[in-house]
Amino acid sequence: MKASPSPGCGRSDLHPRVTVVAREPAARGTYVAPTRLPVRFGGLGAALPEQRVTNADLAKRVDTSDEWIVERTGIRERRVVAAGQGTSDLAVLAARAALTDAGLAAADIDTLLVTTCTPDQPLPSTASFVARALEVRCQSVDLVAACAGWVYGLVNAASMLSSGVSTTTLLVGAEVLSTWMDPADRTTLPLFGDGAAAAVLTGGTAAGPDSPGLISWDLGIDAEACDLLGVPAGGSRRPSSAATLADGGHYMKMQGQEVFRRAVRAVEASCRKVLGAGGVGAADIALFVPHQANARIVDAIVPRLGLSADQTMMNIERYGNTSAASIPLALCEAAAAGRVSDGDLVLVAGFGAGMTWGTALLRWGYDGSGPSSPRTLPADL
């Protein structure tokens, strides 16, 4: 059987209340479901390692070329941390930038969510290291859903803000994927990079027809295919040992073509579901921020959804796939470039290992002073 959902028969059901109001985008431009979970972006920030690795640099190490990589992925360069640097170093820089943009001190947040699949170390959580650096004692936790992690985090954060579990949440997406790359694997090496981005989220006003927040969302998993992408060793089943080191079990393995196929199908189906539930047509979307995994995946999805390249935020050429950091990093750059304004409808969609997906339709509400360019983590720090 096909593991990826086809439109209309997806396996994950939307929030029941959202499903009730679902209707076909035939009502394009005439109906938008009221905001279900109010959430405002108090501030945005991003951080990147200083070191750039270009395709030409990679071509010196493995059998590849700039042309081959650009044609198949859209990636021209990626950022890579220096030895000894970890995910939390980037997370903290991005978090500080977001707090500054929001005009808040770290002490003002009462929830810290770090979405990452590349923790500093197996234990404790990366949130621990971020909390230590920010000197906060609030509830702090990692959330792991690979490249869909930040959207999972966004929906969970909005839910916590709506229920009163949190009033001010710092949601960070941060990854150091470069250290998981097999230096001899020409198929994965060009794809991934390091980076982080953060958002300060507040609950804002009560949900209403035009208030900022989540209108509809769809979080799900195609777990039958969870072996297609992963790091097989270093966990409880195959703990690190001389044997796992020798067979490269600590490196990321990916069956790229099958992931590609499932990504296109799952993201398309999920976006259709979310747009339908919101009563929104493709033309109503001001900004589509897809996970930046591979430009070819996005190129396949965008026309299927009736979206245009102009509506779509892409920055993969500069950063590669930064997993949980990719959507907030793209969102941050889009906001800095003035591509999104209060009241706009924004569609974010992530898909990755698991195979998890997360899609959310939101009405944009931003209270920051204006996101600055990503901060740089110096290589010699």
Add this chain to the structure above:
Amino acid sequence: MDRNEAFAQLREAAVEVLHVDASAVTEDARFKEDLDADSLALIEFVMALEERFDISVPEEELDGVTRVGQALDLVMAKLPASA
């Protein structure tokens, strides 16, 4: 569906997904050399076939498929005999 009908459908899919002229899509055409389709383009093409013909083509069945005619064989083998 007979082979001619299936081929017409397949050709439409190739024109749409691979951005080639219909005239270039012959049974002898090689995906890589003649239609300039790399591995991801081939996956996209197979996805289009799956949707058009309501069939499922696992990745391993694509091994050795280098020509349009072979893709057509694959489709024909999966179509219900009565259709």
